[in-house]
Amino acid sequence: MSSKIRILVPIKRVIDAALKPRINKAHNGVESKGVKFSINPFDDIAVEEAVKIRKNNKDLVESIHAVSIGPSKAKDVLRTALAKGVDTSSLVDVGDTELEPLAVSKILKKIQEEQGSNLIIMGKQAIDDDAGQAGQMLAGLLGWSQATNASKVTINDDFTAEVEKEIDGGIETVRAPLPLIITTDLRLNTPKFVTLPKMMKAKKKPLKVVNPADLGLDLENRLETVSLEEPAARKAGIKVKSVDELISKMKELKAI
Amino acid sequence: MSFKLLARSASRLPRLALAISRNSLPLASTYSQHSQYRHHSTKTVRLTAENYPDVKRDPRFAHLTDTDLAFFRSVVGDKQVITDSNDLAAYNEDWMRKYRGQSKVVLKPKSTSEISTLLKYCNEHLLAVVPQGGNTSLVGGSVPVFDEVVISVANLNRVRSFDETSGILKADSGVILENAESFLAEHGAVFPLDLGAKGSCFIGGNIATNAGGLRLLRYGSLHGSVLGLEAVLPDGTIYDSMHSLRKDNTGYDLKQLFIGSEGTLGIITGISILCPARPRSVNVAFLGLESYDKVRETFRRARADLCEILSAFEFMDRKSQVFASRFTGLPHPLAGEDNTDVPDYPFYVLIEVSGSNKEHDDAKLESFLESVMEDETVADGTVSQDETQLKTLWRWRESISEASTMFGGVFKYDVSLPLPKMYSLVDSVAERLKEKGLLSFEDSSKPVADAIGYGHIGDGNLHLNVCVREYAKEVEEALEPFVYEQVQANRGSISAEHGVGFQKKHYIQYSKSPVEIQMIKDLKKHYDPKGIMNPYKYI
Numbered sequence: 001m002s003s004k005i006r007i008l009v010p011i012k013r014v015i016d017a018a019l020k021p022r023i024n025k026a027h028n029g030v031e032s033k034g035v036k037f038s039i040n041p042f043d044d045i046a047v048e049e050a051v052k053i054r055k056n057n058k059d060l061v062e063s064i065h066a067v068s069i070g071p072s073k074a075k076d077v078l079r080t081a082l083a084k085g086v087d088t089s090s091l092v093d094v095g096d097t098e099l100e101p102l103a104v105s106k107i108l109k110k111i112q113e114e115q116g117s118n119l120i121i122m123g124k125q126a127i128d129d130d131a132g133q134a135g136q137m138l139a140g141l142l143g144w145s146q147a148t149n150a151s152k153v154t155i156n157d158d159f160t161a162e163v164e165k166e167i168d169g170g171i172e173t174v175r176a177p178l179p180l181i182i183t184t185d186l187r188l189n190t191p192k193f194v195t196l197p198k199m200m201k202a203k204k205k206p207l208k209v210v211n212p213a214d215l216g217l218d219l220e221n222r223l224e225t226v227s228l229e230e231p232a233a234r235k236a237g238i239k240v241k242s243v244d245e246l247i248s249k250m251k252e253l254k255a256i
Numbered sequence: 257m258s259f260k261l262l263a264r265s266a267s268r269l270p271r272l273a274l275a276i277s278r279n280s281l282p283l284a285s286t287y288s289q290h291s292q293y294r295h296h297s298t299k300t301v302r303l304t305a306e307n308y309p310d311v312k313r314d315p316r317f318a319h320l321t322d323t324d325l326a327f328f329r330s331v332v333g334d335k336q337v338i339t340d341s342n343d344l345a346a347y348n349e350d351w352m353r354k355y356r357g358q359s360k361v362v363l364k365p366k367s368t369s370e371i372s373t374l375l376k377y378c379n380e381h382l383l384a385v386v387p388q389g390g391n392t393s394l395v396g397g398s399v400p401v402f403d404e405v406v407i408s409v410a411n412l413n414r415v416r417s418f419d420e421t422s423g424i425l426k427a428d429s430g431v432i433l434e435n436a437e438s439f440l441a442e443h444g445a446v447f448p449l450d451l452g453a454k455g456s457c458f459i460g461g462n463i464a465t466n467a468g469g470l471r472l473l474r475y476g477s478l479h480g481s482v483l484g485l486e487a488v489l490p491d492g493t494i495y496d497s498m499h500s501l502r503k504d505n506t507g508y509d510l511k512q513l514f515i516g517s518e519g520t521l522g523i524i525t526g527i528s529i530l531c532p533a534r535p536r537s538v539n540v541a542f543l544g545l546e547s548y549d550k551v552r553e554t555f556r557r558a559r560a561d562l563c564e565i566l567s568a569f570e571f572m573d574r575k576s577q578v579f580a581s582r583f584t585g586l587p588h589p590l591a592g593e594d595n596t597d598v599p600d601y602p603f604y605v606l607i608e609v610s611g612s613n614k615e616h617d618d619a620k621l622e623s624f625l626e627s628v629m630e631d632e633t634v635a636d637g638t639v640s641q642d643e644t645q646l647k648t649l650w651r652w653r654e655s656i657s658e659a660s661t662m663f664g665g666v667f668k669y670d671v672s673l674p675l676p677k678m679y680s681l682v683d684s685v686a687e688r689l690k691e692k693g694l695l696s697f698e699d700s701s702k703p704v705a706d707a708i709g710y711g712h713i714g715d716g717n718l719h720l721n722v723c724v725r726e727y728a729k730e731v732e733e734a735l736e737p738f739v740y741e742q743v744q745a746n747r748g749s750i751s752a753e754h755g756v757g758f759q760k761k762h763y764i765q766y767s768k769s770p771v772e773i774q775m776i777k778d779l780k781k782h783y784d785p786k787g788i789m790n791p792y793k794y795i
Binding site for chain 2: 194
C-alpha cells in the first residue's frame with residue numbers, strides 16, 4: 001500500500017440533465033445538434049466528493065486526476081473539474097464515437113495504471129445511456145473492491161474506506177481497504193458553484209489529450225442499437241357525470 | 257422555471273387545468289411545490305374601504321340586483337357566474353394581501369362577444385366593472401375597491417395562431433404568460449416579456465399594465481412588440497386591430513392607448529405580438545461587487561464587451577439576498593467553502609447572455625469576466641455550468657419579490673431614476689424609517705423588517721421593497737409621499753413598470769404634468785363617459 005491516496009475521477013460530457021432529449025430522425029440515437037451539454041450530474045458529485053475527501057484528509061491525499069473520454073468539447077467539463085479543485089486532467093479524444101462500458105473500462109484501467117491511482121470515484125451511471133456498468137466492469141478488470149451507489153464516504157487513516165449506501169428501508173455500510181472503486185449516488189453531496197478566480201486559475205492547470213489509438217486497446221463496439229422509440233403518449237382522460245357511470249366504465253375496462 | 261410562480265389560494269388552482277391549445281403543461285406540480293414557501297399572515301386583509309375612509313363609493317353607480325344576476329347568467333351560463341363568498345375572496349383580495357374589495361359577483365365569460373354583451377349591459381345600468389387577469393397587480397389595480405363587478409378573462413385562454421416565419425403570435429388575453437412561453441418554446445420562439453409572476457399573470461394583463469420585466473433590456477417595451485389588439489369598449493363596441501402589420505402608418509396608433517391603460521378604457525380580449533427567435537444558447541453569471549459605483553461600471557463594460565448577446569443585467573443589494581436566502585433555504589452561490597451564508601459584498605449582479613452560438617457566446621462572456629475580475633471591478637463571481645445551475649442563479653434574483661413578503665407584507669415602490677442616484681433612494685428610506693424607530697431586522701416589535709433594493713440596471717428601474725411585519729399606517733405615512741418626492745426631485749418616474757392602480761392614483765402628478773393629466777382625463781371621458789371601467793384608480 002502506497003503511503004498516499006491518488007484519486008482518479010472519470011467524468012463524462014452528456015446532454016444537460018435539465019433538458020428533454022429528443023430522438024433523432026434515424027431512430028438510433030438522441031438528437032445532439034444544437035443541444036446543451038454539461039457534466040454528467042453523478043460525475044459532478046464524484047468530483048465534489050474527491051475535493052471534499054482531500055479537504056477532510058489533507059495529509060492523506062496526494063493528487064486528484066480527472067479523465068474524460070469523448071469529443072474535444074469534453075475539455076469544458078474537465079476545465080470545470082479543474083476549477084473545482086482537481087489537479088491534473090486528461091482527455092481521451094474519441095471524437096463522436098459512443099464507446100460501450102467495457103471499452104470505457106479498458107481505457108480507464110490504462111489511465112489508472114499511468115496515474116498510479118488507488119482510489120477511483122465515479123458516477124454510478126451516465127444519464128445519457130444509463131448503462132451503469134463502467135464502475136463495476138473496471139473493478140472487475142482491476143481486481144479491486146467496489147462500493148457502489150455511495151451516499152456517504154469516510155476515509156480512515158489506515159487507508160480503509162467506509163461507504164454508506166441507501167437501501168430499502170435503511171442504510172448499508174461497507175468497509176474496504178484501498179485500492180477501491182466508489183460509485184456515487186445523488187445524495188452523496190450537493191456540488192457547489194465554481195468561483196471565477198478558480199475558473200481562471202484552472203486554465204493554467206494541465207489538460208493532456210490522449211489519442212486512444214496509442215493505448216493499444218480493442219475498443220470495438222459489440223452492440224448495435226436497432227431502434228429507439230419514445231414511450232407511447234398517454235391517452236387523454238374522460239370525465240364521468242356520476243359515481244355509477246364511473247363504476248360502469250371501470251368495469252368495462254376490467255379495472256374492477 | 258418552477259419558482260417563478262406566485263402561488264395563491266387553492267381556489268385559483270383550477271385555472272391551471274385550462275391549458276392552452278395543443279399543449280399540456282406540467283405546471284400543477286410546480287405550483288404545489290411552491291406553496292410550501294408561502295408565508296401567509298393568517299390575519300384577514302382589512303377592507304380597502306376601511307383602510308382608506310376618504311375614498312367614497314361613487315353614488316352614481318347602481319347596486320347589483322337579482323335582475324342583473326339573472327341577465328349575467330343568461331349570457332355566460334350559471335357556472336361562470338360566481339357569487340359564493342368563499343369563491344369570491346380570491347378575486348377580491350390582491351396578491352400582496354394589502355387591498356380587499358367587496359364584489360358580490362365575478363363573471364367568467366368565454367368569448368369576446370360575451371364580454372361585449374356584459375359590458376354594454378353594465379354601461380347601460382351603471383354597474384362599475386373591474387377587469388381582472390391573473391390578479392398579480394402590485395398596486396391594487398386588479399381588485400375591486402367597493403362592490404364593482406369583476407370580469408375575469410380566465411376563460412379566454414387559447415392561442416389563436418402562430419406564424420413561424422414572421423414570429424407573430426395571436427392569442428386570447430387570458431393565456432397565462434408561462435403557457436404562452438412554453439408554447440412558443442416548442443416553435444423556436446420566445447415571448448418578448450418575462451417576469452417573476454409568469455406562472456400566474458395573463459398576457460392580456462401584461463399588456464393592460466405595460467409590464468416591463470426581465471427581458472426589456474433586450475427586446476424593448478410592449479409598446480414596440482405588440483402589433484395589434486382586440487378590446488371591448490365600455491359600450492360593447494369591439495375594437496379589432498389583430499390583423500396588424502409590423503409597418504402601418506395609417507391613422508392614430510390606437511392600440512397604444514390600451515397598452516398601460518390598466519383596464520380604464522376597456523377590456524383587452526386578444527393580442528397580436530411579435531416574438532423574437534428563441535436564443536439557442538443562454539448563460540448566466542452571478543457577481544459580487546464592492547460598491548454601487550462598481551455595479552454601474554460593470555454595466556458600462558457589459559454593454560460594450562457583451563454587446564448584442566447581453567440579455568439581462570439585474571442588480572440586487574445584500575439585504576435582498578439575505579431575504580432570498582431565508583426564503584429559499586439554499587446556500588448562496590458565492591458562499592465560502594465552509595458556510596452557506598450570503599457573503600459580505602454589498603451588491604450582487606446577475607448577467608444573462610443569450611445568442612445563437614454557444615462557443616462564441618461563452619468566449620465573449622469569459623473574456624468579459626476575466627477583464628472585470630482582473631482590474632477588480634468585480635470582487636467575486638460564478639458562471640452557471642449547466643441548466644440546473646442557471647435556473648438556481650436566476651432564483652436568487654426572482655425569489656426576492658416573494659421573499660420580501662416573508663414577514664407579513666411589503667410596500668413596493670417601482671421607480672425609474674437616473675442611474676447615478678438610483679440606489680441612494682434605498683439608503684435614504686432605510687435611514688428615515690430607522691430615525692422614526694420603525695425599522696429593525698431583529699426586533700419583531702418594529703413594523704418594518706428592512707428596506708431592500710434590487711432591479712433592472714439596464715432600464716434604470718429600481719425596486720424598493722419595504723418589508724413589513726404588518727401594514728401599519730405610520731409606515732405608510734413615513735413612506736408616502738416621501739418616496740415620490742425623492743423621485744420627483746431626481747426627475748424619475750414613480751412607477752416604472754408596476755403601473756398606477758389604486759396605490760399611486762394620487763401621486764401621478766409627481767411624474768406627469770398638468771397638461772398630460774388633462775389629456776389622459778379627456779381620453780378617459782371620451783371612451784368611458786360613464787366612468788364604469790376600473791373606477792377609483794389610475795386618474
